[in-house]
Amino acid sequence: MINSNHGADYESVLRDRKGQAEAFDAIGDRYDEAFPHKEGQVTAGDWLIGSLREGARVLDLGCGTGVPTARQLADAGFEVVGADLSARMVELASGYVPGATFHQLDLADLRPGGPRDLGRFDAVAAFFSLLMLPRAEIPLALRTVRHLLVPGGLFVLSMVEADVDDFAIPFLGNTIRVSGYLKEDLHKVIAEAGFEIVKETSYTYAPAVTDVPPEEQVFLCCRRCD
Numbered sequence: 001m002i003n004s005n006h007g008a009d010y011e012s013v014l015r016d017r018k019g020q021a022e023a024f025d026a027i028g029d030r031y032d033e034a035f036p037h038k039e040g041q042v043t044a045g046d047w048l049i050g051s052l053r054e055g056a057r058v059l060d061l062g063c064g065t066g067v068p069t070a071r072q073l074a075d076a077g078f079e080v081v082g083a084d085l086s087a088r089m090v091e092l093a094s095g096y097v098p099g100a101t102f103h104q105l106d107l108a109d110l111r112p113g114g115p116r117d118l119g120r121f122d123a124v125a126a127f128f129s130l131l132m133l134p135r136a137e138i139p140l141a142l143r144t145v146r147h148l149l150v151p152g153g154l155f156v157l158s159m160v161e162a163d164v165d166d167f168a169i170p171f172l173g174n175t176i177r178v179s180g181y182l183k184e185d186l187h188k189v190i191a192e193a194g195f196e197i198v199k200e201t202s203y204t205y206a207p208a209v210t211d212v213p214p215e216e217q218v219f220l221c222c223r224r225c226d
């Protein structure tokens with residue numbers, strides 16, 4: 001049974017991020033090497049490109065190195081803003097995608113009434129970033145995404161299908177903590193956050209490193225319900 005956590009407020013569930021930030025600072029330079037094939041992500045990016053008006057404003061939330069998504073969206077002529085917890089990721093992304101603007105921040109800081117405000121967006125992409133949160137925070141992060149979007153705004157995300165909560169895994173010589181849902185539970189959490197799922201694809205993905213097992217990746221293309 002999943003906890004959809006609608007009533008919870010951020011302050012009561014927020015966890016210390018130091019471990020995650022340090023791990024991604026250390027992983028940054030090798031991340032793209034470990035995950036070289038990103039067809040699913042690029043296809044979801046293409047859906048955004050085909051669905052948005054010219055010059056739309058798009059946020060890449062947990063942007064990592066900015067490759068492929070921030071770059072793909074900037075190349076398509078959108079106004080791209082990227083945000084990531086890891087200072088090293090932000091540094092790499094700023095170098096790889098000079099046409100976009102990047103911010104180092106915790107996505108929780110963008111919550112309604114939170115300490116950071118980047119304005120509103122026509123679309124938000126969150127590829128493999130919400131899975132870095134404990135489950136108790138995921139509905140709150142989705143509520144934040146909804147708040148960041150204009151009415152009818154688009155949201156693309158990917159998760160790994162797994163029934164785990166704040167689970168420590170070895171990752172490129174570091175330890176990161178991840179959460180996931182089985183597909184039906186993921187659908188429920190997304191719908192409860194006020195999104196309609198327009199398109200869904202899944203892939204079995206074998207990363208190009210040995211300490212990461214094959215995973216089932218789920219890509220969802222969604223629209224904010226008003």
Ligand SMILES: C[S@@+](CC[C@H](N)C(=O)[O-])C[C@H]1O[C@@H](n2cnc3c(N)ncnc32)[C@H](O)[C@@H]1O
Nearest residue numbers: 024062063064084085086106107127128129132
């Ligand atoms: C698995 S990587 C995915 C990066 C990129 N979206 C991609 O698909 O290549 C997850 C990213 O989320 C970032 N992240 C983790 N927790 C975050 C948080 N609370 N706020 C913002 N970014 C976060 C990490 O620093 C990392 O760059």
